[in-house]
Amino acid sequence: MTFVLGFDVGGTGARAAIARPGGPALARRSVAATARMGARGVDEEAVGGLLAGLARDLLAAAGADRAAAVAVGSTGTALLGEGLLERLPVVLGEAAGRGPILLSSDVLTSFAGALGLAGGAVIAAGTGAVAVGTDLRGTWRRADGWGHLLGDTGGGAWIGRRALAAAVRAEDGRADGSPVLLTALRERFGGARDLVADLYTRADRAGLLASFVPAVSDAARAGDAAAVRILGEAGTELAATALAALPPTAPGTVSATGNLFQAGPPLTDSFTLALAGAPRPVAYASPLGDSVDGALALASALLHDTLPPGTTDHVATVVRPPTPLPR
Amino acid sequence: MTFVLGFDVGGTGARAAIARPGGPALARRSVAATARMGARGVDEEAVGGLLAGLARDLLAAAGADRAAAVAVGSTGTALLGEGLLERLPVVLGEAAGRGPILLSSDVLTSFAGALGLAGGAVIAAGTGAVAVGTDLRGTWRRADGWGHLLGDTGGGAWIGRRALAAAVRAEDGRADGSPVLLTALRERFGGARDLVADLYTRADRAGLLASFVPAVSDAARAGDAAAVRILGEAGTELAATALAALPPTAPGTVSATGNLFQAGPPLTDSFTLALAGAPRPVAYASPLGDSVDGALALASALLHDTLPPGTTDHVATVVRPPTPLPR
Incomplete structure (x- = not known):
């Protein structure tokens, strides 16, 4: 069975869910913590560890051994979180099974949660x-x-x-x-x-x-x-x-x-x-769902190659976890 | 001969002057530095050292060995600089001769510089x-x-x-x-x-x-x-x-x-x-002088006990340097 993971990392904590591609959330988890902006921007180490823990919990809850795709929306990423692009593929890749990972500002996951992947603002x-x-x-x-x-x-x-x-x-x-x-x-x-x-x-x-x-x-x-x-x-x-x-x-x-x-x-x-x-x-339009639902929708679209045109040019980045070295 | 010292400590540096009580500035000095507000408030150590250096320079320029009174106006003092009250009497007292020291927000030295010690705002x-x-x-x-x-x-x-x-x-x-x-x-x-x-x-x-x-x-x-x-x-x-x-x-x-x-x-x-x-x-009313002139006026008034009523209750503190221990 195929699964996708969606994350929302905000100023007051992180929330995540697991779903079948295109389906509703099967399990949800959240953890209180803060992705603070400081002299060195978002604390990438803390955010990375947090997300890996949530991923392992959700995979276990769904009886899955890996996620085929992951999407992460994060406060401040678009402006300050460049280091996150380097760290997340490694830690999340290890926890979630090395599928592709979409990284974006939480404004995109909010968008996808509220409107689905439809046009509008x-x-x-x-x-x-x-x-x-x-x-x-x-x-x-x-x-x-x-x-x-x-x-x-x-x-x-x-x-x-x-x-x-x-x-x-x-x-x-x-x-x-x-x-x-x-x-x-x-x-x-x-x-x-x-x-x-x-x-x-x-x-x-x-x-x-x-x-x-x-x-x-x-x-x-x-x-x-x-x-x-x-x-x-x-x-x-x-x-x-x-x-x-x-x-x-x-x-x-x-x-x-x-x-x-x-x-x-x-x-x-x-x-x-x-x-x-x-x-x-x-x-x-009343919002269809929240930003975690939006992350799940984006992860599904990433898996099926149905992301809206321009998504990865303008509002998101897709990273692929490194392949482990042969033993 | 009797002298007074006046200081203005702001966000972009410190300025100071020496005068005979009630008279115009005889010499002026300034130094670029910043009294930053940080997690621990104004940096008292840096401000104290800066002011002691200026005091020694001005006393030497006027051929004086001590100041009979000192006034210091400082950015942020009124709200954040409590530690300054403890440190300044020691370092400035040593440099300037252990006369009384008036400490205030720079708003009071600006006031005294602009209006003299007259009523108004x-x-x-x-x-x-x-x-x-x-x-x-x-x-x-x-x-x-x-x-x-x-x-x-x-x-x-x-x-x-x-x-x-x-x-x-x-x-x-x-x-x-x-x-x-x-x-x-x-x-x-x-x-x-x-x-x-x-x-x-x-x-x-x-x-x-x-x-x-x-x-x-x-x-x-x-x-x-x-x-x-x-x-x-x-x-x-x-x-x-x-x-x-x-x-x-x-x-x-x-x-x-x-x-x-x-x-x-x-x-x-x-x-x-x-x-x-x-x-x-x-x-x-066009301002008569700047905040260093105001500090000199306050130091003179402190010396002659002619500070406006309520000054030390509401807008300033007077500290007296500790007497050194007998050898």
Whole structure:
């Protein structure tokens, strides 16, 4: 029997599943860990070991001895994780049986999970925000994903940063500050100076900023104008990013994934409104599955040579594990 | 003869001067170095050694054997530099002659440099932005200075971040991006992905963001709408910060210091306009001197016990070097 493996490696851990090619997940596993961006980029050693362990677990769960193809979507890979291209074929190849491995940004696995391998664009929003789209005729477009200082506009860190800025403006007595968000800041961090000491000395600043999103959602539910405005602007920005990733030649289909879309009506309403106001007709499609499902779909397409045109030119790399030396 | 020493320790180096109490600087020295914020806060050891060297140089230049009082303004001290309070009395005390030492955020030395020890508020803007004000009757107010992720609104890093965000939006093909700023980004960093790789792996992210300000000024001079808008909003924000720091009981005097006020007419015009539109009458006062002059004024006031009421309760600490053990 033939099996494929799919992985999603994000900022808060890794998730994986095993399936028959083209079929639904037979078993799923996840592990909490972080693929941190540091001075040396993604920690390739940690990610490699993590994925090999998940692969062995899933193969055992399915009673399989190898996977015919593997797909891995990973946060930050597209921009920073070049070393992963060298290490993964070795460690994953050994654990999973030396089939070909597709490596991509998690934006592609999110895309494939949400739309299947169909044309359109998908916006993925969690701590960050990034969109990808294709017309299935070789054109791929990517938008945002520029990180918490340059973009990821409308994402969790962006929302948290603006909400905390509104809180410290209230601390300064400015009329455009939010006393409600300042109260939330104090409940969460102690005080504005405690937050400063905590935030600027840690590596994962985006994660800390994004961790404030639930407090922003609560404040919006309680009617805080600043929180409602920030979430509303986030929804508008996320729609703009999705539309920027939609090639003019693609079907007008947009989907959205990621836990940020649970942040509340101000965000989702303004997202829907902005799609409705797009210069071309755009239909929203509920996501079919998550990014692990997307990785399974990509692994199946890799095995059957049915990847959408341009996939390996623009948004993914396929590596083949080295053949072991004869003994 | 009696002498005082004044220091300004910033992100790009340290500057110092020596004077007779209440008099102008007799000699000035500066040294390029950085007081970086890192996982352990300001590097106290480096800052201490730097200041002791400057003190010895200035005392020698003035033919003095000791300073009767010293004042040190330092970036980040108020929020992060607690260790500096322990180390400076020892190293500076040894170099400068064991007079009392006033330690403060550089916002206080900027204030004293710009307004002298008079009532009003001063906004200091470079990489960051922070304001302080007093009514000379014991009330002090501080506004912003929350760092590049939470505030420093209208400062150099804030301007650079927004300008670079407008550049990468142009890279994504978004209509609200700035192609002019994207060209400037490419000239400066190579490309958007090079910038990402450079920015997120360095400690001094605020400094890198702020280093883009001259390009924003150039773009504004060339008529780029995004650059003009960003600089204009910065001026408005800096005025709001200055007004937030002005106690209601203080004279309506505002001054501004820091090299960011060289960024161009969109910033300075909107700053002036926002002051003119303040709810209370506010007059702009050109700065009398820089933050080293302010440190000298504070050292003189410390010596003569004429510090403004509340100075050591709210915005500064006075430490006395330990008496050496008898031999």
